[in-house]
Amino acid sequence: MAFDALDQIPDEDLLARYGTGDQSAAAELARRLTPRVLRLAARILGDPAEAEDVAQEALMRLWRIAPDWRRGEAQVSTWLYRVTLNLCTDRLRRRRTVPLEAAGDPVSDQPSAESGLLDAARLRALDLALAELPERQRQAVVLRHVEGLANPEIAQIMQIGVEAVESLTARGKRALGAALGGRKRELGYDDD
């Protein structure tokens, strides 16, 4: 099959093809899923280097499960998000006693050429505020407001009910508002 047709194939079919040894299917899956896994891990962990390690490990688990994948039970991306969150949780627990400042450069501390200094300041403020949230709130807020996922999918990823997702995102957003509300002017927003 021509390479340009691979992007029309659903994740699950690509995974099945990889399970039979098709490396082009693996390349297409990696192209689709790695950026999503990477940015989720980066927002949760606040450390780009550590996020890369998590992304690689998450994809490795996907390669391993490919031959045993049960069609129709879950979306590949949902499963991969869940694995990523679990890997992040493991890392956060291991470094629980390490201060945030020592955990590595925040994700938004290295703005791209297009990002202005103001955007960089805003993103750094977000990362610091996210780091102060309880872990489950942080996961729910990132999945909902940064990844833009719908609550039912977040519920599947986090293996909780939709109402619990709504509660976590609401409390998380309120906490972020409390942390950043006093910095509106500093971050370039009107104070009213």
Next chain:
Amino acid sequence: MTDITGRKGPGGAADAVSDAATDAMLDDIFQTARADSAGAEPAPGLMTRILADAASESAARAGQLNPQAAPRAPQATAGLGWRHRLAELASAFGGWPAATGLAAATVAGLWLGISQPQLMNEMTARYGVADALDATLGTTLAENGVFDETTGASTDTDIGANTGAEIGAVPNLFDDQSLSGFEALLMES
């Protein structure tokens, strides 16, 4: 104030304005975060490692599913080949019984050549190689059937044995005596 769940907070009108502004600020920062994340491509090194993982996992799985594809241990291969080649050689000579007979003939011939070289020289000079062997080895070779195959002589072991006894015993005595008898008669005549 109104949060995203629609619940009203305890604050008054000023709080509501402030909270709405905070919500707008948060929404804007989230939007910035989404744009920042979407523009950030994984580093080439990361993608290379991920694809290498995929390839090695496939290779490992292929090895588990098809163990014969994996190379055999050199020693096992060598042992199997030696036995296989020996079996093929025996088959070419008519199977293991014939090969055993051939081996016995070889050992016997070697023993004769070493222990009684003079006898062998005399017999081969007079009767040729086949008859000399027949005469010397007697039933040993004939019973194993090897002698018959290699010389084209009768496969009857009794004949072979008998022939050997006759050839081995008679010519030396008879010929010498007969010649001596003729010489005596001529002399006398």
